[in-house]
Amino acid sequence: MRITSGPFAWPIADDEVREALAKSYRDGSWGIYDGPEGEQLAAELCQYFGCEHALLCSSGTIGVELALRGCGVTAGDEVVLGAYDFPGNFRAVEAIGARPVLVDVSSDTWSLDAEQLAEIIRPEVKAVIVSHLHGGLVDMPAVVALARGRGWSVIEDACQQPGAQLGGRAIGSWGDVGVLSFGGSKLLTAGRGGALLTSDAQILQRVKIYCDRGNQAFPLSELQSAVLRPQLSKLRERNRIRGKRVAQILAQTTQLSPWLRPALGPANAEPAFFKLAWSYLPAESQAEMREPLLAELQAAAAPFGAGFRGFASRSGRRCEKPLPLATSVRLSQSTILLHHPVLLAQEKAAHEVTAVLDYFVRELVLSNK
Ligand SMILES: Cc1ncc(COP(=O)(O)O)c(C=O)c1O
CATH class of the missing domain: 3.40.640.10 (Type I PLP-dependent aspartate aminotransferase-like (Major domain))
Incomplete structure (x- = not known):
């Protein structure tokens, strides 16, 4: 694959x-x-x-x-x-x-x-x-x-x-x-x-x-x-195409919802996609679950990477943490990101990305059962 x-x-x-x-x-x-x-x-x-x-x-x-x-x-x-x-x-x-x-x-x-x-x-x-x-x-x-x-x-x-x-x-x-x-x-x-x-x-x-x-x-x-x-003069049109591809990818990955949750803008928004994010849900509780998925995706030439590491674990000497940071902690360990150039490529590329994502998420989830 x-x-x-x-x-x-x-x-x-x-x-x-x-x-x-x-x-x-x-x-x-x-x-x-x-x-x-x-x-x-x-x-x-x-x-x-x-x-x-x-x-x-x-x-x-x-x-x-x-x-x-x-x-x-x-x-x-x-x-x-x-x-x-x-x-x-x-x-x-x-x-x-x-x-x-x-x-x-x-x-x-x-x-x-x-x-x-x-x-x-x-x-x-x-x-x-x-x-x-x-x-x-x-x-x-x-x-x-x-x-x-x-x-x-x-x-x-x-x-x-x-x-x-x-x-x-x-x-x-x-x-x-x-x-x-x-x-x-x-x-x-x-x-x-x-x-x-x-x-x-x-x-x-x-x-x-x-x-x-x-x-x-x-x-x-x-x-x-x-x-x-x-x-800049082409940004609006390129963002439109990227948005269309993202909608297509999200529609084709809804069946992965037990394991993948995508980022969503508010209802009255038109986001621009530099990265498209999912949380790989098994990694929200077990951080080590993300790496094997990313390794498979990258080996399959799918342009995915990890999200930011976040700051929740930074020392209290460097910052204030007055409230719980539970979501940041979870997303820091579970986020996988699709890099944008694939969104301007032919439609086939978006289909391939979805197929590869579907294949490896299922394979890893089944092998961990
Ligand atoms: C949210 C955000 N802010 C700031 C920057 C920094 O931009 P630059 O690479 O031009 O320094 C980046 C770069 O990835 C970013 O993602």
């Missing part, structure tokens, strides 16, 4: 990207500090995300740290984030000298649980980092209302879901500041890179001052901007 329609390379062939690279070589803009490509990309991001300012930067990881600084978070403050999240977000809080406060994630969305967030009543909290993960989306109206009431800033990490929508509004535009990644595996890629989105002039000003070391300290180049612009 093996997938034949791969390998699923990323980025995919794109004539407009090739032309952008050729143009950059022809006109010499690959060698300049700043120019029209960066300016136009920033303007196009503002339009796409419905915000007033877009500040280009060198990665999503530094973007989250800059966003915290822009919101005025300083040493000694506390910052809330999900106990299942990208590791760099925890480090970004630490880099400032602030202290992470962990909350649990929702077992439906893999993302921060707005109900548990409401139970965090701590005067030291200055901001909350909200990451939209694996096709699940956080209940932003609830988070934003709560944060307004408590005087917290909201940093919205949209690195995994550019172009996703909630209630008709772009993910990344709900918070005080949104963060995008243009890393090599991401839906919009320049190999490296990121951006901040905000409509708050004070946040923008603070970030600019922090980044100005006589030169922009965390820049995105003209060449990177040039290859991102054609991808």
Whole structure:
């Protein structure tokens, strides 16, 4: 049992990207500090995300740290984030000298649980980092209302879901500041890179001052901007195709529900799929059950990997854990992720992925009986 329609390379062939690279070589803009490509990309991001300012930067990881600084978070403050999240977000809080406060994630969305967030009543909290993960989306109206009431800033990490929508509004535009990644595996890629989105002039000003070391300290180049612009113009259509494939895969895997539970966005949402997540239920109680499944899937050339390790087991010297983190613990050991390039491949690829998943889940479950 093996997938034949791969390998699923990323980025995919794109004539407009090739032309952008050729143009950059022809006109010499690959060698300049700043120019029209960066300016136009920033303007196009503002339009796409419905915000007033877009500040280009060198990665999503530094973007989250800059966003915290822009919101005025300083040493000694506390910052809330999900106990299942990208590791760099925890480090970004630490880099400032602030202290992470962990909350649990929702077992439906893999993302921060707005109900548990409401139970965090701590005067030291200055901001909350909200990451939209694996096709699940956080209940932003609830988070934003709560944060307004408590005087917290909201940093919205949209690195995994550019172009996703909630209630008709772009993910990344709900918070005080949104963060995008243009890393090599991401839906919009320049190999490296990121951006901040905000409509708050004070946040923008603070970030600019922090980044100005006589030169922009965390820049995105003209060449990177040039290859991102054609991808941004195709993002909506590509997200639509990915969403269709995900619906197809989920419909074809419903019979695996005793063993696999997929991530689901809220009803009024249009997620974007950088990863599609399932919890492999046998591994929720026995962590060692996941590895054999992943090994079989990978040997069959199916592009699956493990989820984040999460922070619940991190030392109390490094973070606060005021509430139970049971869902984060379970998902940290049970999550399997399908990587997105397969979702833009031919329909046959999605069928093959489903067949392989079905085959190995059943085989392993039966052999463990
Ligand atoms: C949720 C999330 N935030 C931030 C990042 C960091 O982005 P970058 O790789 O551009 O530093 C990632 C990267 O995978 C991510 O998944």
